[in-house]
Amino acid sequence: MADVKDLPGLLLPWYQQNKRDLPWRKDRQPYHVWLSEIMLQQTRVEAVRGYYARFLEALPTVRDLALCPEEQLLKLWEGLGYYNRARNLQKAAKTVAETGFPDTYEGLLALPGVGEYTAGAVASICFDRPVAAVDGNVLRVLARFLADERPIIDPAVKKRAKALLEAVYPADSPGDFTQALMELGATVCLPNGPPKCESCPLSARCRARLEGKTDTLPVKPRKQQRKTEDRTVFLLRCGEKLAIEKRPDSGLLAGLWQLPNGHGPGTPELALAQAAKWGCEPHDILSQRHKKHIFTHITWEMEGFDITCGREDPRFVWATPEELQTKYALPTAFRQFLEE
Ligand code: SF4
CATH class of the missing domain: 3.90.79.10 (Nucleoside Triphosphate Pyrophosphohydrolase)
Incomplete structure (x- = not known):
């Protein structure tokens, strides 16, 4: 039956064989991983590819980003939306250009615009820290794997997910574990439409699948009227x-x-x-x-x-x-x- 401690063993081999070839996975440079994680918030991978390439072509280093005129920065971000992300990136770049990249979760979390998820992603992927990056994808995978019926919007659910995962983070490949969880949520345990349980490495242990609850989990909040x-x-x-x-x-x-x-x-x-x-x-x-x-x-x-x-x-x-x-x-x- 579903046990969080089985996740690394099930997910890591699957990730090695199935990970997508994404431009920000070509190296572990914190600037690249950080930029991609900020761009990917609220935006699809396919839409981000072009923006990511253009951005790094214009601003290849953190120092270039720190010194970029705002007009040019916003132009590079044009169409991605949530423009404060770009402004915060630049604010953080000014600090990083002076002091270097923080290599701890807490240090990253102190940068403008860097929340718990991004700090966890950069800390684990770039600096091998055993910290989880819990976003909607990861919450969905866990809610289904454990058949947890509490709404995933609940901050207590997120906190528990982070603690459960960090108790089993593999010391030798924390970055791959972070990315394996994200990858499963993005490509197999899908948010819209039925999950692809037949090709999921967790299917033999997943409670939602075994109990026929993949349609109803995770429990989502009622959408507010716009x-x-x-x-x-x-x-x-x-x-x-x-x-x-x-x-x-x-x-x-x-x-x-x-x-x-x-x-x-x-x-x-x-x-x-x-x-x-x-x-x-x-x-x-x-x-x-x-x-x-x-x-x-x-x-x-x-x-x-x-x-x-x-x-x-x-x-x-x-x-x-x-x-x-x-x-x-x-x-x-x-x-x-x-x-x-
Ligand atoms: S078996 Fe299905 S519901 Fe369970 S984690 Fe895998 S894809 Fe998601």
Whole structure:
């Protein structure tokens, strides 16, 4: 029957044979592992590959990251979302560039933006520390393996999972054990849809499988309803240039660039009137498009008006297509209007 102490023996050989060839597994450099773990929070592996390669090409060392202008940093992060991750990476890089990488769990945990999971991952993978990195993947595997019916969102469940795992961490391969647990959760004991129990190295001992509970475990919290907000978005064009402006320094998408926008669903007449009020001398509406963007707690339903204008009002920055491509970080919520 399921016993946590069997996990290393079952998972490590399986991991050696089945691990995916991922760019951040080519070496154990803490900068590389740390960057990948931060990028992978809330983002799929396939989406991260390209970002990871571009980021390291532009900023190959921690010192390069520490010295990178914020505009360039946000541009490299553009589209990944949760932009505070990038800002915290840089804050931490400034410390690391001065003092070197901490090689303990506690030292890593003290860096800005590094939580228990990331500290555990870097400490075990890069510095052979026997500390667990417990994320949703690992909690799901454990909840199923042990048929634990307590909700995995409960901090006490996470704490217990960390303690149970750390009691059995293999001294000679802590990094591989961390990655084996993550890998099983990501590729076999799947979060959505049925787990692939037939190819799971834990299947003979897994209580959820033996008791027919793989559909109902782990117990998830009820999803909170997301608020919906209507917005009007303006694509104000003067020749080939497009108006953009900076968002406020706090709140959603803080400090990033945006297309001018406002509350409410908007109509062509109201959009033209607003563009005139801004002093942009609007001529015609070239097109009207509806787009949607889902954030963690809110959904934006956006009506976008593509308007030709006669005047570059200085309240906005008027960016060329090349500048929009290479210089300004425009979050996906707005960039999707430029994609057609
Ligand atoms: S046997 Fe199935 S439910 Fe159990 S850990 Fe493996 S994949 Fe997950």
